[in-house]
Amino acid sequence: MPSDRRGRASGxxxxxxxxxxxxxLLGLTVSALVAAGPAVSPGGGLAAGAGxxxxxxxxxxxxxxxxxxxxxxxxxxxxxxxSRPAGTTPEPSPSAVLPxxxxxxxxxxxxxxxxTRFDGxxxxxxxxxxxxTAAEGVADLRTALSAAGERPPYVLVGASWGGMIAALFARxxxxxxxxxxxxxxxxxxxxxxxxxxQWSAWMDKIRATDTGKGLEVPDYPASLRELxxxxxxxxxxxxxxxxxxxxxxxxxxxxxxxxxxxxxAQDRLAxxxxxxxxxxxxxxxxxxxxxxxLVTDAVREVVDQVRHTGTPAPGRGSxxxxxxxxxxxxxx
Numbered sequence: 001m002p003s004d005r006r007g008r009a010s011g012x013x014x015x016x017x018x019x020x021x022x023x024x025l026l027g028l029t030v031s032a033l034v035a036a037g038p039a040v041s042p043g044g045g046l047a048a049g050a051g052x053x054x055x056x057x058x059x060x061x062x063x064x065x066x067x068x069x070x071x072x073x074x075x076x077x078x079x080x081x082x083s084r085p086a087g088t089t090p091e092p093s094p095s096a097v098l099p100x101x102x103x104x105x106x107x108x109x110x111x112x113x114x115x116t117r118f119d120g121x122x123x124x125x126x127x128x129x130x131x132x133t134a135a136e137g138v139a140d141l142r143t144a145l146s147a148a149g150e151r152p153p154y155v156l157v158g159a160s161w162g163g164m165i166a167a168l169f170a171r172x173x174x175x176x177x178x179x180x181x182x183x184x185x186x187x188x189x190x191x192x193x194x195x196x197x198q199w200s201a202w203m204d205k206i207r208a209t210d211t212g213k214g215l216e217v218p219d220y221p222a223s224l225r226e227l228x229x230x231x232x233x234x235x236x237x238x239x240x241x242x243x244x245x246x247x248x249x250x251x252x253x254x255x256x257x258x259x260x261x262x263x264x265a266q267d268r269l270a271x272x273x274x275x276x277x278x279x280x281x282x283x284x285x286x287x288x289x290x291x292x293x294l295v296t297d298a299v300r301e302v303v304d305q306v307r308h309t310g311t312p313a314p315g316r317g318s319x320x321x322x323x324x325x326x327x328x329x330x331x332x
Contacts, residue, residue, distance in 0.1 A: 053124070053125055054111070054113065054125045054140060055110060055123070056109075056110040056144050056145070056150075057109055057110065058106065058108040058150060059098065059102035060103065060104070060106045060107050062105035062106050063106065063307075064106075064153040064154060064306050064307075065106040065107065065151070065152070065153070065154050066105055066157060066299055066303065067107075067108050067109075067141070067145070067154050067155070067166075068097065068098060068101075068107065068157050068162075069137075069141070069156065069159065070112070070159055070160075070162050071159045071160030071161050072160060072162075073114070073115055073216045074159070075112075075115040076111050077092075078109075078286075079096060079098040079109045079288060080092055080093075080096045080098050080099065080109070081093060081289055082096050082289055082290075083289040083290055086284065089118060093292075096288075096289075097292045097295045100292065100293075104300060104303065105303050106150070108145070108148075108150055110125070110144060111123035111125040112132075112137065112216060113125045113128040113140070113216065114127050114128065115216055116215070127213075129214075130210055130214060130216060130217040131210060131218060131219040132216060132217065132218060132219060133218075133219045133222045133223045134164045134223035134226050135168060137162075138165060138168050138172060138173075141165065141169060142169070142173065152175075153177065153178040153306070154169075154173075154178065155181070156169050156170055157183065157295070158182055158185050158186075160183070160185060160186055160285065161186050161218050162183075162186075163182040163184075163185020163186045163187075164188070164218075164223055164227070166180060167180065167185070167188075167227065171227070171230040171231050171233055172230055172231070174231065174233070177237070178238070179238040179239065179306055180237060180239040181239070181240045181241075181242070181302060182240075182242065182273075183242050183288055184242060184243055184287050186220075187265035187268065188224055188269070189265040189272070190261060190262065192265075193260075193261035193262070193265040197254045198250075198255040198258060201252040201254050202250055202252055202258075203221065205252065236274075237273075237274075238301075238306060239274065239275035239276070239302070240275055240276045240277075240302060241266065241270040242278045242281055242287055242298055243263065243270075243277065243278065243279050244284050244285050245280060245283065246282070246283055246284040248284050250262075276298075278294065278298065
């Protein structure tokens with residue numbers, strides 16, 4: 001939600017992208033092709049089509065399958081790299097989120113269209129028209145998982161803008177979703193927490209990042225409407241909300257710091273999800289690369305709960321008590 005790795009304001013759309021075809025590479029990495037052509041069986045060669053290539057990397061074994069959804073503009077390396085010390089360029093690490101989660105269950109991460117890797121190279125998925133909404137992100141993810149043969153149930157893990165995609169996936173795919181973790185995730189309550197002038201300035205800042213070159217530009221207003229219109233999350237869905245505690249700012253130039261609004265919106269998100277809210281993270285916005293152990297612990301908690309109960313059950317306590325509000329996100 002702040003500046004992404006390209007230095008532009010993160011934010012969440014044109015209709016696009018018909019059905020998906022897929023191939024398997026080395027048995028671990030699948031390339032789901034968003035194309036109008038015929039399906040290709042897993043294990044076949046890389047299929048060509050009129051659409052684009054969406055790269056989905058999966059490792060490990062076990063159920064449920066954890067699905068990692070990166071922040072705006074961020075490729076799948078958000079989950080395979082660490083920033084040590086914090087603020088330095090992230091490097092690949094076996095202690096990162098994806099390889100660690102793969103030690104105890106199946107886990108997948110993917111490059112959304114228009115994303116960029118930490119080394120500045122483009123993500124491995126074909127660009128598409130921008131801006132993009134959370135619903136389009138859900139549609140891409142749903143078809144990529146299906147084409148790759150990655151079976152539910154899923155635990156969705158979303159960082160920043162990816163948190164909004166993950167939450168909408170959980171609302172629209174309740175029979176396939178058994179858990180949710182947000183990693184300083186985009187809160188649908190941020191609009192109400194900011195002043196009107198701040199929200200307007202932020203939307204202007206995001207729109208200005210659309211250079212017409214296909215880099216990801218989230219359409220937040222449309223995505224908030226999609227969330228508001230979506231069904232409520234299933235009651236008792238295991239959930240954890242991780243929130244940064246090193247102050248950062250959207251740098252809007254109006255209305256003072258946005259940090260207090262961010263914290264307020266995170267607290268409302270945790271209450272709405274009836275989630276355990278981890279507020280002591282010793283991290284800035286990039287929790288996955290700064291404190292991957294916290295993300296892994298949250299994922300393991302949800303996975304263990306799903307395995308022990310067999311069905312979603314109420315959340316397990318919190319740093320802050322967070323009763324479910326029952327209100328539709330984005331409704332205010």
